[in-house]
Structures are given as C-alpha cells and as structure tokens.
Amino acid sequence: MDQILSLAVDNLVSPIILSFALGLAAALARSDLSIPEAVAKGMSIYLLFAIGFKGGVSVSAHGIDASLALSLLAGILLSAGLPFIAFALLRVMTGLSRLDAAAVAAHYGSISIVTFVAATSVLDAAGITFEGYVVAVAAAMEAPAILSALWLVSKNGKRESDADFMQEILLNGSIVLLIGSFLIGWATGQEGFDRIASFIDAPFQGVLCLFLLDMGLVAGRGLRQGSGFLKRGLVAFGALMPLTGAVLGLGTGLMLGLSTGGVALFMALSASASYIAVPAAMRVALPEANPSIYLTLSLGITFPFNLTIGIPLYVAVASQITGG
Amino acid sequence: MDQILSLAVDNLVSPIILSFALGLAAALARSDLSIPEAVAKGMSIYLLFAIGFKGGVSVSAHGIDASLALSLLAGILLSAGLPFIAFALLRVMTGLSRLDAAAVAAHYGSISIVTFVAATSVLDAAGITFEGYVVAVAAAMEAPAILSALWLVSKNGKRESDADFMQEILLNGSIVLLIGSFLIGWATGQEGFDRIASFIDAPFQGVLCLFLLDMGLVAGRGLRQGSGFLKRGLVAFGALMPLTGAVLGLGTGLMLGLSTGGVALFMALSASASYIAVPAAMRVALPEANPSIYLTLSLGITFPFNLTIGIPLYVAVASQITGG
C-alpha cells in the first residue's frame, strides 16, 4: 500500500503527468495554446518508432521464447473479448443505445499506445524490466476489438466489412510503424540501437512530455465540448472499465508467466482505450454512432484515469503479485 | 570597452547570429528557402517549454527570496510604463498618428521571448548565472503594455476591452506555456530536469539556431515588403527605444538587487519588442493601426539590433556596474 502510494505520488509530480495537467488546465481555461497538428503527428511517429525499435532490440538481446506467440494470441483474444464485457457493462450502467454502446466497446477492447508508452516509462524509472515483445502485443491488440464491436451490431442491416475495410484497419499507420520498427530493432540489434540511441532514447522522455501536453490540450477541449454527454453512469464506466480490463490483463499476464514488467504492461494495455485508430474505423463503419460519446469517454476520462491512478496501481499490483 | 568589443565579436560569429544572418540574407535575395509554419511553431513551443522549465528548476534549487514578488511587480510596471515613453518618443521623432504610435508603443512595452532566450544563451556561454525566476518576469511583462496602449487611445471611441479580450491576452499561449513549464520545473526540480535534460538542454542551442534562421527569413521578408514605411525617424526610434528600455531595465534590476545576469536580462527584456502576442492583440483591438509599421519596426530593426549589438552591450554594462 505504501509502495502504491509512493509510486502514485512520484508519478504525479513527474514532468510527464504535469505536462498533461498543464495542457488540460490550459484548454479548460480556454487559452489559445495549441500544438500544430503536423508537430503532434510527428511526435507520435517518433514515439511509435522509438518504442517499437527498443522492443525489437530487447528481443534481439534476450531471444524469444515460446511465450512470444502465446502472448500475441492472448493479446488478440483480450482485444476481441473485452468489447463484450464493455458492451454488457454499458447496457447495464448507462442508457446508451446498442449502436453507441458497441462503438464505445470497440475503444475499450483496443489500446492506447500513449498509455503503453507512459507505463514503460514508469517501469523504466522504477528499474523494472519487461519482455521487449510486449510492444508487438500492443500492435496486435489494436484491431480485433473493432471486429467484435461490428459483430455486436451486425444484425443492424448491412455493415462495412469488405476486404477494403479489413485492410484499412489492419494496415493502419500505427500498427505498421510499431511492427515495422520492432522488426528493424530486432534485425539490427544492439549495434543498430547504438547508432541511433541519441535520437530514439535520449530525448524520449522529453518528447513524451510535449506530446502529453498536447494530449492534455486535446482532452481538455474535448471535455469542454463533450461534457454534456458525460452522464454519471458513463463517467463511472470510464473508471470501472479500465480496472476490469486490468484484472483480465493481470490474469492473462500471470498465465503467460511474464515478468513483473510484462504483467504490468498487459494490465495497462487491457485497461487503456483507443482514441485514434478505433474512432476513425467507427466513423467509417458505424457513422450513426455519436463520436462525442466515445471520444470524450476515452480521452477525457479513461486516459487521464490510467495516466494518474491506473498505471502506478497496475505496476504496484503486478510487483506485489509476481513478487517482483 | 575591450570586454564589450570582444563580447560583441564573439557574439557576432556565433552559430546563432550567423543563422539569423543567413535567413535575413536568403530572404533579401528572394531565395525560396522557408521553414514550414508548423515546424517554426513547434520550435517556439520547444524553446518556451525548455526555458520555462529550466527557470523553474533553478528556482527549486536556489529557493526564492522576497525579490521574486518584487521582480514580478517591477516587470509589470516596466511593461505598463514603457509604452508611455515609446509613445512620447514616437510623437516627437516620427510623423505617426496617435493610433499607429500607440500600437507601436505596445510592442516596446511588451517583450520578445527569443531576445530573452538569446540573452540567456550569451550569459550561459560567458558563465554568468542569473535568477531562474526572471523567466516568470518575462511572462508577466507580455500583456500589461497592451492595456497601456489601449488606454492611450481610449478617447478614440469604443475600444475592445471586454472580459473576453482580457482573458485572451492574459491566457495567451506563450504566457501559459512559459508559466506552466516554469511551475513544472519548480515542482519536479533537479530530478525532473535529469529525466528530460537530454531533450530540453542538450539540443537547445541547435534548435535556437534553426529558429533564428526562420526569424531571419521572416524579418528579411518583412523588410522587403515593409521597407517603404521605414522613414528615418522610425529607424532611429527602433534603435533608440531599446537603449532607453535597457537603461530603465538596468535601473530596475539594480534597485531589485539582482545578480549580474539578472540585471542583464532585465535590460534585454525592457529593450526587446514583441512580435507575436502584441501584433495579434492589436489586430483585434486596434485594427485601423497599420501592421506593416509595427511589425517591420519590431522584427526588422529592433530584433536584429538587440541580437547583434544590444545583448552583448547589456551584458557588458551589467557586468561592469554590478562588478560581476
């Protein structure tokens, strides 16, 4: 408990969290502070490339064991399964229509890569290692949830589910970049890492700060515009669902026999909700679902929840249980 | 005198100044070299974040004394007072209308954060320390001058001065980012700094070079288009006013009992003229004032003057007088 608290407090006064808080406060106060779209996208490409590359380098150093394939499979099952739980909870806890509930559910089965990155950075700071291939699991968890959600509303007449759409969600830029840089890191190993470490490693935390500043700005604007949709039931769901996801992630991580860090990351991935890939897919496939609901919930409630409370909690629980 | 000269020469052959000169020359020669707007804005966000953060870290290390509050107050008074001097000088030295004179005056009461950053970088190179909280003073000096200028022309019928407008100039992005990162640096201290030093410290000088390259390009284009407005009286004002401001900044810094570096920065702040926040405010509140006049003067004359001659002079004078 003490450990949890101290981790939580350490986490809260880190530059990363405070940068997010600054962005949130600025947007809520209607400051005109903003980060150009191109720069934000550039930073997210940097973060994906760096995190994927480092994961690959770690795999090249430690080799892979059987659990790589098992972990990927487990990730896919988690991503595909979580939307059903989310959907059931939403139908019970909130008054959302089937359509809106399915769209929200897709977000919670999928993952937020920034939450993942923030979790690795907390682990790094705490000196806890993790399996490098978890980054590949993160990529594998992006898309399956979308299919589950579409299945949930498939009775609703004709749905986009052609080959084109499948290709679009599977070859999504962030999946391709994550997997691609993972493979590059794997192929070039420590030597490749040394050549570009002062680019992908040294400034990483700082770029993450500015990126979270932007996330704060965007979340704050979303809350300002979408707060009307945040009925009490939805807010409760936004905090309960990540905890539910984390429990399932914990169980999965333990069953896979992962290290403390690996278990914590499985928890964080399951707990996190998408806010880029899934919203875009929902606009294509379920255009009648209200985007204000899923975006506000994912970015305005669950993301901050995970960043401030969730991650330190998951790390502490994983440490406790694995005895790490 | 020797010291001044050697500082000035050292300053002139630094990569920073030469990058500015390159941009200026390229624009005057009508090269199509340009830096994308989003990248330039990204660099300015980086510089603001880094300079604010470092200021906060320095305060967390040295603690604050009474002079923080006094310095902030002094900065606000300087910013509010300088426009009156500028206005009087302009009415005497140039043929500008009251309206144009007031708009120009607002720029000279406010500050240029790049001039400030360049000054800190000269101090760093010379091994002269300064009070970390001067960065908060810089933020505090951005807005008051705008109100003074509006007051100067307030007889001219109805003016924008509603709550909305006040909020807009006080929660201006650069003020929020500077103060926010200052507080983050203060809160996280040396530990926070160590985590992101290889992002906000190591590449700082280099980013400043590219940023000044862009400033040179923009100043050169402004001079090409706006040189028609630069009557002799205006050009003289563009060099005299910073010196006047610097003298007042010197007096204020000495009265506050600041260190050599602190005094030099007060001089640089008072001497500098805004070219982002104030022009935007003037377009809203005094749209009839001619933007070509204030922009060309601030960016085309005063900024290069401070960068090349002003800053080394202020540092030398501050060193001489404080015996630093």
Added chain:
Amino acid sequence: MDQILSLAVDNLVSPIILSFALGLAAALARSDLSIPEAVAKGMSIYLLFAIGFKGGVSVSAHGIDASLALSLLAGILLSAGLPFIAFALLRVMTGLSRLDAAAVAAHYGSISIVTFVAATSVLDAAGITFEGYVVAVAAAMEAPAILSALWLVSKNGKRESDADFMQEILLNGSIVLLIGSFLIGWATGQEGFDRIASFIDAPFQGVLCLFLLDMGLVAGRGLRQGSGFLKRGLVAFGALMPLTGAVLGLGTGLMLGLSTGGVALFMALSASASYIAVPAAMRVALPEANPSIYLTLSLGITFPFNLTIGIPLYVAVASQITGG
C-alpha cells in the same frame, strides 16, 4: 570483393536502409502511414543544415588547399556534362521523346542530397574520412544540369531562361541552406560545433532513419502510381546511368587527388539523381514533359538502387583504387 559484399550486407541491415524498406513496403501495401509534409520538410532542413555545418567545420579544421576551387569547378562540369550522356543513353535505350528525355537527363546531372548524406553516413560508420568541402561541391552540382537540359531542347521554340528563372534555380532553398550552413560551420569552427553538436551531430542518424522512412513511403506511392511508365528500357537506364555517373565521378575524384572518402562521395554525387530541385524547375521550364516519368525513375529506381547497392559499391571501389 569480400569487402564489397560485407559492406553491402552491413549496409542492408542498417536501421537507415531498413527504415526506407519499411516505408516502401507500407506504401506498396497501401497502408495509410504517412509523415506530415511539414515534418518531412523540417527534417530535410535539419539534414541540410547539419551536413553543411559539419562540412564547414571540417574545412575550418583542415584548411583548404587548391583543390577546393578545382573540385567546385569539376562538380559544375560533371553536372553540366552528365545530362548529355543521359540524354544519349535515353534516346538509344528508350522510346522517350526529346522533351521527356531532356527532362530526365536534367535529373541525372543534378544530385540527390539524401544519397549524399547516406553515403557520408556509410563512410562515417566505416571510419573513412573525406574532404569537408565536398558538401559545397554537392551544392554546386544542383543547378548546372538544368541549363544543359534546357539547351538540349532549346530549338523547341521559346523556353524559360530569363533572369528570374536563373535566380530561382540558383537561389533554391537547398542550395542556399547548404552553402549558408557550410559558411557558418567554417566561420565558427570547432567551437561553434561544440555548442550545437548535441543537436546537429548526436541525433543525425536517427533523423535520417525517419527521413528515409518518409522517402520510402513517397517512393512506394510513386511506384504504385507511376509503374505504368516503367518500361524495361527505362528501368535499365535507372540502374545503368548511376553506374555511368559513378565511373565519371571516380575519374574526376582521382584526377583531383581526393582522399578515399572524397572519391567515393564524388561517385555518389554523380550517380545520384535529383528529385526536388530539378522536378520543380522542369515544371516551370518544360511543363509539357511528363513528371511521372522522371519522378518515378529518379525516386523509384535510382534512389533505392544507390541506397542499397550503389553506395557500398562506390565506397568499396574507391577504397580499392585509392588503396584507402
């Protein structure tokens, strides 16, 4: 031979080449991965600034000998002469019209700065030094080829060749930035370098990776759209012409008495084909020439050829012959 092979293999599994391959694969697979235009342009400005600056610093350290002027002259002659060879080859090997052939020829006389940068990075990794002023030669080689190509079709009625157009191609942004930063590096020397090394040196390889990722994306899209134009003769030209250029670059480098690295860079420059400055000039001066042909050839065939096979080959040959 062994050395060539091992260099080639080392080269192929470097993060740089693999990043290019990732971009190429993503674009061919129709992934929506993309790097914002502003970020790509920002990276290219960074690379030009850094490579120019480092060239200048190297000249300031080793001084210049007579060969600087001779090298510049030789570069200009190569750039002006290669289009005639390219034009003749194209007329023989392909069915291109005079106009299209001239437009393609201009690209092969001019240079690709990224190919140059990639070559310097292979040299650095192999510990082979080179004359710093070769970067100035690169800048000098950008434009002459354009004039040769226009001369080749000058019978075709009136052509753009007014003073305006000359100024446009000579004061092209990349030429100005390369020469400008070269001069800044020269003027500020090692001291200047030390101040900004952690910006222009440390992250260089990493930025190059992301830049090549973008090049791969762009080349892949070009191949997808322009592959219809790639008749067998053109593809053969796209590989034969760089080899021809490299042989001439080799001869020139040897005649100039350059170091191993210098010779290899002369080869790479002669072998490379422009895809920014020349296409823009062609759109102005020869708008009837089909851009899909020259862009697909330069970016889709010759650039990847040089990156993967060409550069290691040129370095190996230069080493062998100069005994470096």
Added chain:
Amino acid sequence: MKTHKAKRVSIIIEQVMQRRLAEAMHSADVTGYTVFPVLGGSGRSGEWSREGQVSRAGGMVQVVCVIRPERLDKLLEAAFELVERHIGIVTVSDVEVLRADRF
C-alpha cells in the same frame, strides 16, 4: 436529383477574428459553417503569405456558410459589423443543396 435553392456566403477574415465571427453568427442563429485555411493573398494592404508573413499571428481564414435565402440578411448584418472595422471580404452566391432540411 432534387435540389433546393440556397445562398453560399464566403467571409475571408483575419484568423484572430474567427472566434468573434463565430459568436456573431451564433447570435444570428447561424450554426452551420465551415472554416478553410488561407495561404496568402494580396489586397489594398499589400501582399502576404502564411510562410512569409512577419507575424504568424496575422493569417486569414475563409468561413463559408450555406444558408436558406430568407436568412441571408440576418447573417450579412452580423458579419458586416465585424468586417466593417476589420480587413475582410464578403461574397454571396447562389447554390443548390441536396438536403434542404439541413440548412
């Protein structure tokens, strides 16, 4: 296909005034509009371009509003008040729209 008559109002205005224009339009009960970026231009106050401009604060935007003909005047009056003191170009043209219920 069946189309309906409407008016397209285009207002080119300084970016710093965009929020105020939106508020003015809301007060005139105009809640549908689209904002387009502007790269540069030329007018009585000279030439400017986004990348080349002295202050990046000074850019312009184009606000386009498709509206039923009978509501045009109210919108023009709301816009005119702002455009009067500030730089700005207002043009109106006839268009046909697909779904009239949206406007």
Added chain:
Amino acid sequence: MKTHKAKRVSIIIEQVMQRRLAEAMHSADVTGYTVFPVLGGSGRSGEWSREGQVSRAGGMVQVVCVIRPERLDKLLEAAFELVERHIGIVTVSDVEVLRADRF
C-alpha cells in the same frame, strides 16, 4: 474570352471517407476533382476544429468537381449514397470554364 457553362459540385465530407468518395466518383466516370483542406466548422453535431479536435482522425475535406451540366446527375447520385449515412454537405453552383474539352 469564350467560356462554357459547367457545374461546380462541392462535397464537404469526413477525411476517412475521402478514398471511398473518390472510388464512387471514378465509378461514375468522374475523374477530375480537387481536394481542399478544412480547418474546422460547426453544424448540427456541434463545433470542431482541426487543432482542437479530440481525434485528429476526425477532420473533414472539401472535394470540388467541375463537370459538364449533363453529367451532374450521375455524380450527385454517386455522392449521395455516401453522404446519406455519413456527415456531409453537397452544394452545386453554375460556373463558366475556359476550356470545355477538359471536363
């Protein structure tokens, strides 16, 4: 100068739908169009802006198509199918073009 009558069709649509719209236009034999960026806007579903939007995936674009009057209906039908289920604004106006052979 001699000009020819044509129709200008403007379709404001979500960016994620752009590729599908292009495909629909190609099936309707419309191969000439230009895509413009949109910074933000307001409508029945509220306000949004490119920099401020919660998901950057959610932006819109404007596709403008200049077409011979006799081909208008086919284009509108192709566009309507997509715009029906998705957010989107379609307007048509009369224009004159310089070279009729191009359209």
Added chain:
Amino acid sequence: MKTHKAKRVSIIIEQVMQRRLAEAMHSADVTGYTVFPVLGGSGRSGEWSREGQVSRAGGMVQVVCVIRPERLDKLLEAAFELVERHIGIVTVSDVEVLRADRF
C-alpha cells in the same frame, strides 16, 4: 443588405507557377486575390495528393480573385497565357459583394 454584382475567378495552378501568376495579375492591374492550399486531386494526368506525392515541389494552389465584371476579360487573358502551357483549371462564377468600392 445592399450588395453589388461581381465575378469570382478561381484558378487552380501548380505551386511553382504561383509567383508568375501573381505577376501576370499585377500586370493586368488585378491586385486583390486570395490563395488557398490544395490537398490533392485527380485529372487527366492522374491522381496526386500532397502527402503522397513523389515530389513535394509538385503541389497545387487555388488563387481566387473577386473582380468587377468589366475587368474580367483582362484577367482571364492574363491567366490564360500561363494556364495554356501549364496544368490549370479556370472557373468563373457570379457573386454579390458587400462593398463594391473594394474591387
């Protein structure tokens, strides 16, 4: 509100030609215009998009010029000379403007 008839000329042209078009317009005494960015498009020379294009040098822009009807021909002639050899689309439409003295 009182409005006045004017013509809106839209010229979609390659970015590399923008400066030359501006010069041609100045020679035709047209000093008021606005430049809009273009994201991509499709035409006889195939599809292109700003992010996807092989050379970023190859983008296009739209130059829009609101002008008194009597000055239209002079402008079209100036524009046509450039558009003739280069890729480009010129359209003209009728608009009403608020302040006629500006044009």
